[in-house]
Amino acid sequence: MNRKYDAIVIGAGQAGPSLAARFAGAGKSVAIIERHLFGGTCVNTGCTPTKTLIASARIAYDARRAHDYGIELPTASVAVDMRAVQARKKRIVDASKTGLENWIHGLQNCTVYNGHARFESARSVSVDGQVLTAEQIFINVGGRPRIPTFPGIGGVAFLTSTSLLELEELPRHLLIIGGSYVGLEFAQMFRRFGSDVTVIEKESRLLSHEDPEVAVEIKAALEAEGIQIRLEAECIELSHDAESVTANVHCSVGSPQVTGSHVLIAVGRTPNTGDLGLEKAGVDTDQAGFIKVDDELRTNVSGIWALGDCNGKGAFTHTAYNDYEIVAANLFGGNPRRRLSDRIPCYALFVDPPLGRVGLTEYAALAQGHAIRIGSRPMTRVARAAEKGETRGLMKVVIDARSNLILGASILGVGADEAIHSIIDVMAARVPYTTLQNTVHIHPTVSELIPTVLGELGPTTSK
Numbered sequence: 281m282n283r284k285y286d287a288i289v290i291g292a293g294q295a296g297p298s299l300a301a302r303f304a305g306a307g308k309s310v311a312i313i314e315r316h317l318f319g320g321t322c323v324n325t326g327c328t329p330t331k332t333l334i335a336s337a338r339i340a341y342d343a344r345r346a347h348d349y350g351i352e353l354p355t356a357s358v359a360v361d362m363r364a365v366q367a368r369k370k371r372i373v374d375a376s377k378t379g380l381e382n383w384i385h386g387l388q389n390c391t392v393y394n395g396h397a398r399f400e401s402a403r404s405v406s407v408d409g410q411v412l413t414a415e416q417i418f419i420n421v422g423g424r425p426r427i428p429t430f431p432g433i434g435g436v437a438f439l440t441s442t443s444l445l446e447l448e449e450l451p452r453h454l455l456i457i458g459g460s461y462v463g464l465e466f467a468q469m470f471r472r473f474g475s476d477v478t479v480i481e482k483e484s485r486l487l488s489h490e491d492p493e494v495a496v497e498i499k500a501a502l503e504a505e506g507i508q509i510r511l512e513a514e515c516i517e518l519s520h521d522a523e524s525v526t527a528n529v530h531c532s533v534g535s536p537q538v539t540g541s542h543v544l545i546a547v548g549r550t551p552n553t554g555d556l557g558l559e560k561a562g563v564d565t566d567q568a569g570f571i572k573v574d575d576e577l578r579t580n581v582s583g584i585w586a587l588g589d590c591n592g593k594g595a596f597t598h599t600a601y602n603d604y605e606i607v608a609a610n611l612f613g614g615n616p617r618r619r620l621s622d623r624i625p626c627y628a629l630f631v632d633p634p635l636g637r638v639g640l641t642e643y644a645a646l647a648q649g650h651a652i653r654i655g656s657r658p659m660t661r662v663a664r665a666a667e668k669g670e671t672r673g674l675m676k677v678v679i680d681a682r683s684n685l686i687l688g689a690s691i692l693g694v695g696a697d698e699a700i701h702s703i704i705d706v707m708a709a710r711v712p713y714t715t716l717q718n719t720v721h722i723h724p725t726v727s728e729l730i731p732t733v734l735g736e737l738g739p740t741t742s743k
């Protein structure tokens with residue numbers, strides 16, 4: 281059976297549902313196709329479950345150090361009930377997923393299909409034995425954990441960021457292959473739940489996209505909680521016996537083997553574009569499978585757009601949602617037109633202390649040829665951090681010495697995931713750093729130190 285719509289949206293992740301609702305609200309007929317769970321990665325296996333579990337882990341951590349704050353608890357008996365922790369997570373995830381699902385099903389002019397969508401041509405998509413056609417098709421298929429080809433991996437029951445979220449038993453010793461954003465959040469979370477944790481990273485430092493002093497400080501924070509970190513792990517190789525899994529890591533320092541009870545593979549993500557029939561529509565991808573798009577998220581085929589993680593232009597919920605905003609604004613009469621290149625990259629790493637990031641790091645700014653000035657301050661000199669007893673970290677702002685515009689910032693410290701937004705906003709307003717320097721912030725907050733840091737810039741440097 282053939283059904284014709286004004287628009288088809290493939291994937292109900294972080295861009296698709298809002299776009300479908302926008303079409304429906306404009307009186308257009310729209311089909312949205314989802315093959316698995318409404319809300320996609322973020323709601324079901326990404327942001328929501330991880331941040332919910334991190335909140336539980338933080339309570340365990342706080343309970344153990346209550347004494348430092350003058351509160352006496354029987355810390356020896358602080359116990360983590362993983363079933364209860366998982367049940368709490370499930371409640372929060374389910375509420376979010378169900379809310380979205382009910383909303384989508386309730387939209388007038390919107391038809392929901394549950395099934396795997398595949399292009400049949402540039403204007404048609406098959407799902408569940410039916411063929412749907414539309415003049416406009418939007419791809420929002422997201423990604424999944426990338427599985428590397430390490431020797432031995434085929435014989436080992438490894439975990440991914442998805443399957444680890446379902447564990448109801450606590451790993452005795454969790455090995456984590458990959459010392460980047462996803463791996464580090466899990467490392468601290470499981471350490472706080474009570475597992476031994478070893479992070480295995482092939483680079484010479486964690487978080488190779490961040491400035492070295494930020495990565496060093498995060499490593500120190502994790503090690504202080506008892507997490508083992510193995511860097512320069514060349515030629516990773518996995519094997520197992522009945523009770524354990526071993527990683528041969530060939531690190532320059534330390535034992536060449538690490539043995540644990542479970543292993544998590546956290547080495548990046550791959551787009552869900554291989555089983556979409558893109559070749560039938562003539563849509564181009566790059567070598568890694570990301571769909572190529574222009575500055576307004578259009579693919580090379582007229583009438584087809586790609587939004588969210590599958591276009592490789594962002595790897596976050598806020599970037600996927602911003603893709604929706606760009607496409608919707610341009611399709612529904614936005615003036616001026618919105619573009620991808622106007623987006624300022626920003627994100628957070630939700631370890632403790634969190635890292636809030638925007639724009640360029642110092643090293644990226646120098647590599648791009650900017651003459652820069654740096655303002656920085658350790659968190660030990662931030663009153664609110666001292667009051668909270670959480671003085672690990674630093675804040676660092678990178679200024680373009682010629683224009684006085686802020687190029688980027690890293691805030692690593694308590695409250696950093698919120699404090700970074702004052703810098704994001706000033707960058708978006710495209711005003712000189714002096715505007716922020718002269719703004720009064722509330723005392724005592726972490727944010728109040730940002731104007732102070734901007735008043736203490738170092739000399740101009742360039743490459």
Ligand SMILES: Cc1cc2nc3c(=O)[nH]c(=O)nc-3n(C[C@H](O)[C@H](O)[C@H](O)COP(=O)(O)OP(=O)(O)OC[C@H]3O[C@@H](n4cnc5c(N)ncnc54)[C@H](O)[C@@H]3O)c2cc1C
Pocket residue numbers: 290291292293294295296313314315316317318319320321322323325326327328330331395396397398420421422423441462552555556587588589590594595596597598599600630
């Ligand atoms: C462990 C983890 C933690 C994360 N934490 C954060 C965080 O704290 N903050 C943040 O901003 N981001 C975080 N992310 C990233 C965030 O989850 C993603 O960037 C975001 O979900 C991308 O949204 P999307 O709409 O592009 O794709 P997705 O959310 O992945 O949605 C794509 C949807 O398309 C469906 N689909 C795929 N192929 C087809 C098909 N052929 N037919 C029909 N349907 C299909 C999928 O089932 C899925 O529902 C995290 C990710 C992970 C893995």
